[in-house]
Amino acid sequence: MCLRKCILILILSTLFVHISFSQRKIMYTKPVVKDVQTKFINLNISDGLSNDVVNDIIQDKKGLMWICTMDGINSYDGREFIVYHNDKNDSLSPQSDEVYCIEIDGKGDLYFGTKKGICVYIPDNDKFKRINLKGNDFNKDDVYIRQIKYYGNNGLWVEILEGGLLHYNILTDSVDRFYKHAPTHQPYYRYHPIYYDRDSTLWIGGRGLNPGYLKKGSSELKFIKSNPEDINKKRENDVASYYEDSRGTFWVSALDGIYILDRKTEIYKKFFKTSTWYIFEDNNDNMWFTGGSGVFKYLPDADQIIWFSKDKDNPASLSSNSVYKVYEDYHGNLWFATNNGLSIYSPELFPFGSYSHIPGIDNSPQGVNVTAVAEDEKGGLWIGYEENGLDYFTPRHEHFQHYNKSNSGLSANEVSSLNLDEENNKLWIGLWRGIGFNSLNINTMNFELFSLNTANTREDWYNDFIEDDFGNFYIGFWGGQGLFTFDKEKGKFLKSLKEKFPRLNLSRLITRFLKDNSGNIWFGTTSGGLYIYYPREDTSKAYFSDIEDNRGLTSNSINDLCIDNEDNVWIISNTLQKYIPENDSFLSYGKQDGLTSYSLVSLLADNLGNIWVATSDKGLFKFNVVEELFTQYTSHSGLQSNKFSKGRLKLSTGELFFGGTNGFNLFSPGYIIKRSSIPKPFFGNLYLNYEKVFPNLNTSPNRLFSPDITNIKIELSSTDAVNPERYYYQCILEGYDEDWVNVDSKYREISYSFVPAGTYTFKYRIGDGERW
Structure with missing residues (x-):
């Protein structure tokens, strides 16, 4: 009897806790879209990184990336x-x-x-100065540092593992404030935030800690207590x-998910249940959440x-599902710190x-070589492959059905063309x-299968x-019958x-x-020229490339053929041609x-007046009709490959679809055409007689070299630092070089030997082919 009572109490207790937790409503309840196509650049120890467990990332004012591991x-x-390591015999190396x-x-x-x-x-000697954290009743040599935050007035806020927030004054080289709080539990969880909000309130946290804050002008560090049984509070101390x-x-994020906090009422609303170690907003107002399940990108407007x-x-794909931090560099690239190196988006x-x-x-x-595509009224895409049948792809949900x-x-499985009949719901x-x-x-x-001649495979x-x-x-x-009419009903x-x-x-x-x-029907042929069929008159016209036809x-x-927004007809053969109706010729x-x-x-013609030409060997070309200028894009620009096939479509959204031999590209022309910023140049290492020397030219630009x-x-x-090879580099040593010297974009270095004695000025510039 006693055993039965104990079991009953246990079940009721468990049920009570479960009901209490479940009452926290989750704000985000829509399905999460899994993205498997986005490409990440992954760097790890095989690329020279000192260790695969990356804790933090930052870009200095010059533009150099720094990574701590x-x-x-x-x-x-x-x-x-x-790489910089601790050297027990060098006091100018890092302590650990x-x-x-x-x-x-x-x-x-x-x-x-x-x-x-x-x-x-x-930077003057490429070394490190160790800081002694002393003052205001704090005096320790070896301090386990968890987080550092700079906030003007030459001060650093520092969180330490044993439980404490201290303020280090850079000018006086001393600790002038110290707030003792509970220590961090389970230090193998490396998150430990210090954050300033727009009201200049300082927030701290860590594993096993309640949210803590220090208001501007206050000397009291306060905490917001968690309560698993109060739906208006955070569930866990974390x-x-x-x-x-x-x-x-x-x-606010932690192992118990993502919350939105009303700082006035201290009421929480739970947004997302996945354990999250870091939150970040990029320059396009997208939110990024990272943790032990990879990376989540939240699009607030959608x-x-x-x-x-x-x-x-x-x-x-992402190099690891354990992602500790994310950092956005000067060019909008996102660097993810993982336990398997760096992943860059x-x-x-x-x-x-x-x-x-x-x-x-x-x-x-499911296929490789894309041969056809059609769009339905919902924005879904039917995609045909040379050898692998059909896919139905919903771009909004990034989902393929085979x-x-x-x-x-x-x-x-050999699909050559697609045509969607919306009226009759037939493909x-x-x-x-x-x-x-x-x-x-x-x-x-x-x-359903339709065959013209079941006895002869040469016609169908x-x-x-x-x-x-x-x-x-x-x-x-x-072949076979050429242009043929068919009764769909x-x-x-x-x-x-x-x-x-x-x-x-x-x-x-x-x-x-x-x-x-x-309403006229144009069609091209493999080797028989160009034709127009006029349905109303039941007549035709033909154009040929030979001595008997001088129309160009x-x-x-x-x-292929397309029509632009100005009703101009364009064709491609071995060149791009525009039909000129005024004199019935081609340009x-x-x-x-x-x-x-x-x-x-x-x-395809886009909605911006440009013509896009896909090739089977050199990628994609954009033709600016007004300037009569071609711009080439290759696999280095993110194309599926440099080899395209005949599948193409302009979607109802204005996006362009081009199929190739390694999948397809789907993009907004306006986004591609938008110019990217040219990076800011700075000098890298300086070598004299093949030896690296410091300071380099950034910190010491005026130099006197001995004979x-x-x-x-x-x-x-x-x-x-993500793709420096895509730019053009030029240098000039004024007084020695007669003109700008082109520098190899892969190695990005220049050498001078036996330069005569004199005074020279060295200049360096970067361009994108149109601007410097």
Whole structure:
């Protein structure tokens, strides 16, 4: 009997606690979108980082990145890591190799918090000065530093492991305030925040600590107690991070999730339940939450959370799911400190949304070579592949649903074209198999096969579909019957129109359809020129590239057609051409204008008046129609590869879709066209007679070299440590060089040997091809 009572009490107690916890309503209840396509740049010990466990990151005033780890301090200029370790025989080295935090003061000096105290970096000799934290009843040599915060007036706030907040006065080199509080539990949790809000209130926290604050002008450190049974309070005694965003929302995070705190009433609202170690707002007002489950990006305007995590099958994913901090550099790149090195998210480096097949990840394109695409009224995309069937992709949720011959009624996996009939909820699917084409009833998800000739596989090859203004539906055969009409309602082939076009055999090799704003049907062919069919008159016109036709068509192989916002028709063959209706001719743009590829496969006109040309060998070209200027983008710009295929579409949103041989790119042209900022240059290391010397040219620009210095090497650095190779570099030694000297963008260094005695001025500049 006693046993039964004890069990009953235990169950009731557990139930009571569970109900109390569950009453905390979660503000964010929508599904989280998993992003597996965003590319991260990952750096670790194999790249020269001293240790993979990264605790903190900062960029100094010059632009050099500094990283502190569990085994040393690192600087990084986009070229190499320079590592600083504790040396027991060198008092000008850091006190410890366990370095937990970095802070920069108003003068630009860097302070490092280690397991045994604070040190400041001295750039004149590339050494460190150790700081003795003494004064105001505080006097200890070896202090376990957890966090440092600079806040004007030459002062540093410092949190220590044993429980205390102290203020170090830089000018007097002494501790002038000390507040004792409870020690931090479980120091292996490395978070330990010090944060200033806009009211100049100082906030502190840590593992096992209640939120603490020190108001401006106050000498009393206060705490907000947690209470698991009060839904208006935080559940646990734990604080990992604070952040006041641009909207004035004050965020608090810990192992028990993310909260929003009303600082006047001290009432909490729980926003997100995932354990979170750090909160940050980027320059685009997006919130970032990091912890033991990867990285979450919150888009406040869309009220949407996107989740990034490590995936063993994707080397370009986040390097680890344990992410301690995030830092935004001068160029908007986000640096994530993880327990497996650094992960860098660079929107500017990868402005083209890129989607590729990732083996082992179901929520990625099932195919490699994209051949076709169609958009439905909901903004979803049907995507066809050369050998892998169909996908239905919802961009908003980053979700792929796969259809192929083995899991659906699709008759073949070789998809050549797609056409969406919104009125009848049907998707028409061209197949490159010689067996016919499919329709898909989107309501019932049933496939149906239509074949012109089931006894002959040489006729049923399909390249495009199109409907005219009168409801006539046309099929573009490659070979066989050429232009053919089809009754969509009855599912019957009607008649071939091949006799209406000259050069009968060649006009049947249709590549692509286009309907102009007058309702006329244009189509290109593989080698038979360009044609227009006039449905109203049932007549046609043809254009050829030969001695008998002087209208300017440069090739009989027409790969694609498009129409721009001004109703101009554009075509591509081995050049880009614009149709001039006034004299029924074509204007050409090619290699002499900057279009350096002859292998042009698809094109689109954007809503900004530009023409985009995809190639099968040299990436993507944007043509500025007004300036008649081409800009080239390659895989270095974030394209799926330099090889594109014929699948392309301008979406209802104005975004452009280009398919390639390694997936597809989906992007907003306005974002691509927006110029990025040119990084600020600064000097890297200085070498005299092949020996590195200090101070370098940043701290000591006026130098007198002795006659025995026969070789001078200067490294060129910039504020862009993520992708410095994409810029152009030039130097000039005035008085020696006659003009600016081009410097290799990969190595970014220049050497001078046996320069005659004299007075010289060395200058260095960076450009992006248009500006310096």
